[in-house]
Amino acid sequence: MLGSGLLQGLKVTAKNIAGSFHDPERLVTVEYPEQKTKLPENYRNFPFLVSENATDPMGTLRCVACQICEKECPPQCIYIEKSKDKKPDAAGKMQVYPAVFDIDTSVCMSCQICVEVCPFEAIKMDQVFEIATTDRFNALLLDRNQLAKPNSYYHQIHPTEAAEVDGRLLAERKAAEEKAKAAAAAAAAKAAAAAAAPKPVATPTATAGAPGAVAATVSVAKPATPPAAAPVSATPPAAAPAASPAQNAPASDGKAAP
Amino acid sequence: MSNSGLEFPAPVGGSHVAAVHDPFHGDLLEVSMGPHHPSTHGVFRMMVTLDGETIVKLKPVFGYLHRNHEKLGENTSYLASMPYTDRLDYLNSMTNNWAYALAVEKLAGQPVPERAEYLRVILAELTRLLNHVCLAGFLLQDTGASGTPLMYAFREREKILDLFESLSGSRMMCNYQRFGGCRVDASPEWLAGAKHITDNFGRFLDEYEELITGNEILMARTQGVGALSPELAISAGITGPMLRATGVDYDLRKVDAYGVYSRFNFRVPLGDHGDTYDRYMIRVLEMRESITILQQALRDLPAGPIMDPKAKIRGFRPKAGEAYGRIEGPKGEIGFYLISDGSPNPYRYRVRPPSFVNLTVLEDMCLGQTIADAVIILGSVDIVLGEVDR
Amino acid sequence: MNAMPGIFAAATGADSLLERWPILFRDTVAGFFPAPLQWLVGSLISILAIVAIFGGVFAALTLLERKMLGRVQNRPGPNRTGPFGLLQPIADGIKMLTKEDIVPRSADHLLHFLAPVALLAFSILTFAVIPFGRNLVPLELDAAVLYFFAAGAATELAIFMAGWASRNKFSLLAAMRALAQLISYELPLLLSFVPIIMLAGTLSMTGIIDQQAGWNFGFIPKWYIFTPWGFAAFAIFLVAALAESNRSPFDLPEAESELIAGHLTEYSGFKYALFFMAEYFGMIALSGMAITLFLGGWRAPLPFLEFIPSYLWFGAKLLGLLLLFIWIRGTFPRLRMDQLTRLAWKFLVPLALFNLGTAAFWSLTSGWSGPLQLARWGVAIALVVVPFVLLGRGLSRGVAPRTYRFA
Numbered sequence A: 001m002l003g004s005g006l007l008q009g010l011k012v013t014a015k016n017i018a019g020s021f022h023d024p025e026r027l028v029t030v031e032y033p034e035q036k037t038k039l040p041e042n043y044r045n046f047p048f049l050v051s052e053n054a055t056d057p058m059g060t061l062r063c064v065a066c067q068i069c070e071k072e073c074p075p076q077c078i079y080i081e082k083s084k085d086k087k088p089d090a091a092g093k094m095q096v097y098p099a100v101f102d103i104d105t106s107v108c109m110s111c112q113i114c115v116e117v118c119p120f121e122a123i124k125m126d127q128v129f130e131i132a133t134t135d136r137f138n139a140l141l142l143d144r145n146q147l148a149k150p151n152s153y154y155h156q157i158h159p160t161e162a163a164e165v166d167g168r169l170l171a172e173r174k175a176a177e178e179k180a181k182a183a184a185a186a187a188a189a190k191a192a193a194a195a196a197a198p199k200p201v202a203t204p205t206a207t208a209g210a211p212g213a214v215a216a217t218v219s220v221a222k223p224a225t226p227p228a229a230a231p232v233s234a235t236p237p238a239a240a241p242a243a244s245p246a247q248n249a250p251a252s253d254g255k256a257a258p
Numbered sequence B: 001m002s003n004s005g006l007e008f009p010a011p012v013g014g015s016h017v018a019a020v021h022d023p024f025h026g027d028l029l030e031v032s033m034g035p036h037h038p039s040t041h042g043v044f045r046m047m048v049t050l051d052g053e054t055i056v057k058l059k060p061v062f063g064y065l066h067r068n069h070e071k072l073g074e075n076t077s078y079l080a081s082m083p084y085t086d087r088l089d090y091l092n093s094m095t096n097n098w099a100y101a102l103a104v105e106k107l108a109g110q111p112v113p114e115r116a117e118y119l120r121v122i123l124a125e126l127t128r129l130l131n132h133v134c135l136a137g138f139l140l141q142d143t144g145a146s147g148t149p150l151m152y153a154f155r156e157r158e159k160i161l162d163l164f165e166s167l168s169g170s171r172m173m174c175n176y177q178r179f180g181g182c183r184v185d186a187s188p189e190w191l192a193g194a195k196h197i198t199d200n201f202g203r204f205l206d207e208y209e210e211l212i213t214g215n216e217i218l219m220a221r222t223q224g225v226g227a228l229s230p231e232l233a234i235s236a237g238i239t240g241p242m243l244r245a246t247g248v249d250y251d252l253r254k255v256d257a258y259g260v261y262s263r264f265n266f267r268v269p270l271g272d273h274g275d276t277y278d279r280y281m282i283r284v285l286e287m288r289e290s291i292t293i294l295q296q297a298l299r300d301l302p303a304g305p306i307m308d309p310k311a312k313i314r315g316f317r318p319k320a321g322e323a324y325g326r327i328e329g330p331k332g333e334i335g336f337y338l339i340s341d342g343s344p345n346p347y348r349y350r351v352r353p354p355s356f357v358n359l360t361v362l363e364d365m366c367l368g369q370t371i372a373d374a375v376i377i378l379g380s381v382d383i384v385l386g387e388v389d390r
Numbered sequence C: 001m002n003a004m005p006g007i008f009a010a011a012t013g014a015d016s017l018l019e020r021w022p023i024l025f026r027d028t029v030a031g032f033f034p035a036p037l038q039w040l041v042g043s044l045i046s047i048l049a050i051v052a053i054f055g056g057v058f059a060a061l062t063l064l065e066r067k068m069l070g071r072v073q074n075r076p077g078p079n080r081t082g083p084f085g086l087l088q089p090i091a092d093g094i095k096m097l098t099k100e101d102i103v104p105r106s107a108d109h110l111l112h113f114l115a116p117v118a119l120l121a122f123s124i125l126t127f128a129v130i131p132f133g134r135n136l137v138p139l140e141l142d143a144a145v146l147y148f149f150a151a152g153a154a155t156e157l158a159i160f161m162a163g164w165a166s167r168n169k170f171s172l173l174a175a176m177r178a179l180a181q182l183i184s185y186e187l188p189l190l191l192s193f194v195p196i197i198m199l200a201g202t203l204s205m206t207g208i209i210d211q212q213a214g215w216n217f218g219f220i221p222k223w224y225i226f227t228p229w230g231f232a233a234f235a236i237f238l239v240a241a242l243a244e245s246n247r248s249p250f251d252l253p254e255a256e257s258e259l260i261a262g263h264l265t266e267y268s269g270f271k272y273a274l275f276f277m278a279e280y281f282g283m284i285a286l287s288g289m290a291i292t293l294f295l296g297g298w299r300a301p302l303p304f305l306e307f308i309p310s311y312l313w314f315g316a317k318l319l320g321l322l323l324l325f326i327w328i329r330g331t332f333p334r335l336r337m338d339q340l341t342r343l344a345w346k347f348l349v350p351l352a353l354f355n356l357g358t359a360a361f362w363s364l365t366s367g368w369s370g371p372l373q374l375a376r377w378g379v380a381i382a383l384v385v386v387p388f389v390l391l392g393r394g395l396s397r398g399v400a401p402r403t404y405r406f407a
Helices: A004-022 A068-072 A113-117 A151-157 A159-185 A188-193 A211-218 B069-075 B078-086 B093-108 B114-142 B148-168 B188-212 B216-222 B230-235 B241-245 B276-300 B354-359 B362-366 B371-381 B385-389 C017-031 C035-072 C088-098 C109-129 C144-166 C169-200 C205-211 C228-244 C269-294 C310-331 C337-364 C371-395
Strands: A047-051 A078-088 A094-104 A123-125 A148-150 B029-033 B045-051 B054-061 B321-329 B332-340 B346-352
Touching (some): A047 A151, A068 A078, A113 A123, A148 A151, A151 A159, B029 B371, B069 B078, B069 B346, B078 B346, B093 B321, B093 B332, B114 B188, B114 B371, B148 B188, B188 B276, B216 B276, B241 B276, B241 B332, B354 B385, C017 C035, C035 C088, C035 C109, C109 C144, C144 C205, C144 C269, C169 C228, C169 C269, C205 C269, C228 C269, C228 C310, C269 C310, C337 C371
Antiparallel strands (some): A078 A094, B029 B045, B045 B054, B321 B332
């Protein structure tokens, strides 16, 4: 009969009116400034630069200004200038560092490509979103001082991912150290015993991350070398990802399959 | 206006407009609908020539959202194009990602692990739910339903977007698929959430259909409006629900059986009239089929890696050659055609956007209908201007 | 103006102070003036009261509508201005008043200015004859019903004026739609209450309300809606009233998805607010008319509730109808222009004419009693339902739910 569909519709809306007073499923508004939903761990918005140390962010940036992210960035919002001199990095190795590292967040589309291509785990995704400013140009162009955030912050916003990254970094450093040690000793009997740990414990170095911590762990070196660790060259930039013991793809981050 | 030499094609349906300019009808009214019109779905523009309220000519104008997508793709690396595909059809970034990843994987001969294939199916079908539910909402908004169906649709869409956010980190610009797998693995909690949404979506659809499908006003507004013949649809290259609404059985999930779609048991709904109501109903029925696919995929999801161990992220250089990867996106066949010359960037990068191709028959569907129909016909084509203009 | 002392002798609460204070107040104030001026002062007080009360109702109604639409759509509605968003109408008013008034250069300036004023004036005029309570009629006319619809029909003219004067293609289309809608729906609107005039035997509003006094079986009020023909007439009236007041699903003149804002496209600021005010006034006036004609006016629905003042009953019924209007708006999609007119000419008008016959039958069989009473109801219901089903089938020919095949 004509009108039955209309009455059915009225019934549904009546159900929703009534439901909006008692059923949270039917009143889904989150009144934003007062209430906030919990951000999922994987949430990403704008990159930041990881520094090992909160007290000396510029001195302990993981970034070595290799400019891969600058090249790969789809909207070309990263600008890097290499330093003329070298500084010791977290592992104590002399490295080039970024003299200028700018990200134009008015252009950045938070796509995470820079994070994925970075071989040094130096750039990660932040979770900030309340970043409105009244200045259209300068306030949105972030320099390296504004971009640098300590590793502890990274652990705070992406705990799972950060633990995994730290584990990977530790393993890489260990592998590199062992390799160097093995080369220096040049003794076959001694080299057979030494190996890097495939599953290192990540959390202890989470916040410390200082060069001293790495040196301490090296002396406690233990189990069998994973086969992938053998071809590691002395230059980490190119071959480090291949040596990654993680089952996951080299630069993919997030929760790796166990 | 002068009409000398203007030839108008015969209207497809509705009242027949015999003469364009005669003393009885008088002058025609030319109305520019868009680019800032409430219901042109973005910045689409229709130059409509009206006789009273009947459309005698409709000229679609687009390009207001042109962003040089294809040229950008040729000047960035393969990987860097992936986030740009999110922005083609910004409702369906997951399927865009998949189509592009499929094209590159074909180009590079890159295998994909099984778990990743299943995850892709899950995400693509969730995207289909998301897109179709949006369409149903927007279509009803276009018919003037004060936003109520739209709000219900968005209520459900939010839940799926939350899922996407917790997996990929972004609600709409997922940037999730990679060449040789997926970026992030789905946790058991995530899969439980997906299952919960899948199981409850049917109930929402029931309520939604109760609200609107049987509504006499909607039926009167949409049935027999904007009919498209199967012949015209095929010759114009229409794909997706719009083609199936005309009765043509063509679903790439069945035809190509890409990914692991051959393992799932699902049906392809077909319409008989090709009008707006069919286009709407086909989408509703497709959502129900998507739910069954999702249930099967979530049940059968195997363990294992999500990324092929040999896949390269940095320094990805496929050997010279060409490939066309296409999938059944929610709006139709979304395809990427790539030519590689061995360099890190594609030599040619071409998108086959379903919205754009489906939009080409807009005038044929609108002639002879009224201006109010044009709005819902456009709504039922289901365009996203990001994809039309690229 | 007339006291008409005979009317309120019957009911119990008729003499209470609560019931009579508006009249007493008016007469007392008017009493301070010399006798030749008393009618003028009395009228002015009535006018002031109407403008003030319904201005307030309008403000509350905008908030109510947004709140209720929000609830329909699973959201809380405006809740930022003041507690629960109660100050939202004030904020809206300030915004509207302070906005720049833009008149297109090529528009007809005089008509462009006159349209909202005329619209509002005609809308307020319709309030003059509605009995808001016992004896609370601003203007007691013998042909009040005719006056009401004459004033109401003029509002569409103002909408046409607005559409024409704006010199905008969308506005022009809206103006044409408004005229077509007016012509189509004036007829079922008028035909729907002809049976009532027939049975009541009067065109006076108070007369019609008097005819609805008393109770069947001691508790069912003798309102016209509780008769088969009265219910049918009420339904027709409601549909036509929705169309007359440009409410969804008949809001074609300002169909925002097609014509941007229709006749309001080129209006901004306070003129825009006037249009809104007039639209809501029209809605309130038509609801008031429906209450008078079908819902027993200001009468209480149950005998023991008669101690509550009549104007409160009127208000409650008004609120109920307005909520129904909002509920309908939140649910239905909009009709197309040709369907709108077809609904009027091919469905509502014949139905209203049939209803005239039903009412005639009802009036002729008023003497039937006992089992004949049942037969009377049966025949009358059949006379309402059968044409509805048949005409409905004709109207929805070719429109039906479909089944789909699967490949």
